[in-house]
Amino acid sequence: MLYVLGREKLDNWLAFLEKKARLFVPGKEKFEPYQGNITFESKPLLSPKEFFLPPREPMLSFEVTPGAFPEKLSPSPDERIIFGVRACDAYALTLIKKVYQEDVFFSLRYKNTSLIGKACLAESTDCFCWAMGIDPFSGSGLDLLFLEKDEKLLLKPITEKGKTLVPVEAKEALPEDKALFNEIAKNFLKNKNPSPSLLRLKEKDLMTIYNASFWEKLSFACLNCGICTFLCPTCYCFDVHDEVVGEKGLRIRVPDSCMFLLYTQHASGHNPRRSPLARFRNRFMHKFKYFLDEYGEPLCVGCGRCNTNCPAGINLWEIIQAMGEV
Amino acid sequence: MTFEPKIIAFLCNWCSYAGADLAGVSRRAYPPSIRIVRVPCSSRVSPAMIFDALKSGADGVLVAGCHPGDCHYLTGNMFARRRFYMLKKLLEFTGLEPERVQFSWVSASEGDVFAAIVKEFTITLEKLGPNLNFRKIIKGEGFGFLCRKD
């Protein structure tokens, strides 16, 4: 099913969505609550992962007195709609979901959030979803996908929930609109194939890649900061932390980064991944080998955030290629 | 209800703590707003300790040591003076109510000076009101994505 909405009705659509649930739209740095204006030229720096694995997920609340029973907390059940999500970011959530299926926090947040995706019309030089084997027009992970073309919005509901997000003003699409949609989708993927390195990686022996000599050279520039992991829409590691102020305490889940020294540090001081190289290697091995072996696809959606924001100039492709060529 | 400020005071063991003791022994009246932490020297106090006190809900932090030249460790307070100067400037720069953090010299014989300091500091804090800007608030629903104002 495909619907058409005039571009000028966009504000009406947003107003309609705002009535249904808390509405978030893309800003420059992160998704922000809708306040009457919207731009979607580029992806926000922080992906919608922030809504599902938030920077602060309270799990328990307690009084710091012996014998006190903690109170179990769960995310607020309020419905949310995130508007203008890119296909890559939405696909990332389906990857995280493979691991987090049984996690109560993630599941509840996933259930309560609707994602409205915006189709990318032109390829950008920074990102490469297709190289990771993702079809951005499949709408995977989204509830509704829309495409902006010549003063027209073409709306394609993906899920049952997505159908309820179509505004009343939207009309059923004519055959020529459908053809247009299909053509744009087809053109986008023309000459764009999944990276051959990825296919090669599937067959490579894990320990050969792990012990390869290129890691030393490629990891040299890395500062082991957490930019790539925190901006990555697929990185899902977390840390559990007890916050106490006075008598009140809260056990929270916060995002963690495998680039940090503390990530693997035992209480005894022993650290299995003490060297910066080991931590660097672990991140890419997880994304492009461990996850690939377990689930058949890499833990990367090609959004390009890590490449553009890395202060040390590390590039994902160099590493994938090196891994594929060992 | 009137606001009763809470002050965490880091007092040097050799001068200021003795000064506070003297204030008590000589029955100088001063407000009960102060909670004393005894430290070996004023230079032992690191900014993390000061911020930790504020974060945990103190309305003011007082650091007191020996007068320059009188340090038990000869020069500890002279080093501390430089550091506190920098810290004070940093707080001013970031607009974080620099009045809440005060440094002073109190010798072992200055019981009444200590009482006066506590009194004046308490008045300053009463005017300033409770510490709301640099106090950590623990929230059940923590959609930290939008920060505290959310």
Next chain:
Amino acid sequence: MYPVPARIEKIRVETEDGLIKSFYLRLLEEKPFVHKPGQFAMLSVLGKGECPIGIASSPKEELLMFSVFRTGLVTDALHRLSEGMVIGLRGPMGNGYPVESFCGKNIVLIAGGFAVTTLRATLLYLLENRKDFGQITMIYGARSPGLLLYRDELKAWQKRKDLNLYLTVDREVAGWDGLVGFVPQITEKIAPSGKESVALVCGPPIMIKFTLPILEKLGFSPQDIYLSLENKMRCGLGLCRHCNVGPALVCKDGPVFTLAQLKRLPQEY
């Protein structure tokens, strides 16, 4: 991710330096707690955090028992608690030793220091089902006699005819009439046969490093040597990834791995 409250019924100081205490816990929730030897659970002290600790009690024992070495934030807080206080518990987690598959085989348990905890659980299980197994040998070493755990039980076990228990300490101490020497050397001297046998090794990395070649020399195949790993852990559910050893997660795929498995994994433990 929510812990279940458990009351500390008894605390026993195990070693003379006081760094290891055993906590006997009773769950305050009706849900049955069924575990296998070798599994672990997350103990949590509110306001401090959680940490994974191996279960030292056998599945048949009434109270759950954990022997905790005081080393970090949470274990330090645990050591300060007293009897009657309530802590949080999540578990059981991990795979545990595949004890069912040991049926009919000779079993060699090798432990060093305080890593003996899960092997105690295993040994108790083996003794409870004694007729299912062949010869049982246990080699247990510590730095000094005072650092041996479960000393009362050790005495009782030494008297048993159906168990060969060898206790050793690193250096000669007055009043110690048992074996003296490091665990690897003692293992070499006792030389349990590797035929139709499995070996369960738990101890500090240095002990494991020197014991493994000896076991292989004695004829144990890598599939029959079991090791228990520990890594930093946050969730115990396979989500947080702190404990990964290459593609394997200690919390889900482990903590028990065979030597054959570990040989195929990066050395990140």
Next chain:
Amino acid sequence: MASFAEKIKEAAKNVLKEGLASGILAYTKGQDIFCERITFVSTKDEISKIIWPSFGGLNPANYLKKLKGKKLALFAPGCVARAVVVLIKEGQIKREDVFLIGVPCPGMLDPKKLKNSFPQIIAIEDDFKENLTIKTPSTSKNLKRIDFLRDTCLYCKYPLPETYNILLPAEGKRPAKDPYALVEQIEGLDISLRSKWFWDQFLSRCIRCYACRNACPLCYCDFCFVDETRPAWIGKSRDPIDVALYHLVRAYHLAGRCVECGACQAACPFDIPVALLTKKLGKEALHAFGYEAGLSLEEPLLFNTFHENDPEDFIFTHKLKEQGKI
């Protein structure tokens, strides 16, 4: 006359030929135009890859800790030389282990300033003097370098190094006349506005990736105060107070040490003005104690010394005396 880039390569060649160092820490080209990477160059073949960076946000002195025990050569504009001097004075490296090739610095460009003005740059030509040519798919344009310099470089006081083994003959950027202009701009604000500035710029944006810490050439502690757990000075979540605490203590730990290279700000994915905090403290150190970090190898470190007449007008006792209250 040889171009700037050629002079750099020539100097590198000589250093290796004469055995003055076992290798050179230098910038090499990365995967795209905005991406330059610090590499350890130790063979003749690799020398051809050495470039002088147009953007070079990081301070190569940061990588000395990764290569401890080797004798290294560095291209040293003012800030790199100053960082090396501070590291030497703090006992992290030995003077004889670093060979400084002094470079009169032309200043580095800010990729964000360029990208904001021209989103689609495909090539850049930089003469490392005053001019810059950019190419977009449609046009090519001549620009003035000074309009696109990093803030730290624009207000740099020491483009010319004070400490070096050899100095490349070149003309660098002129020292800024008003090095503390940006700091003074904030100082001039009312306290509530300064507080708002700190909140809006730092507390509501920082994601605690610690890139500023890891990019800093002088943050070399094995165990950072944020990682401490007993006591835990600082919470792990993105709580605004914890973020404030992190930034304040980080800045304070660099008081009188910061060499104003701006690597922290360049590394920040959100472009938070983290360098301003340390610059403010640098200004105070200069005004109150007449000290500037990293200029002389002999002068004692700021906090390792004191003077009887150090300012103490901030002392509470004095204020009370003035007011006649004691």
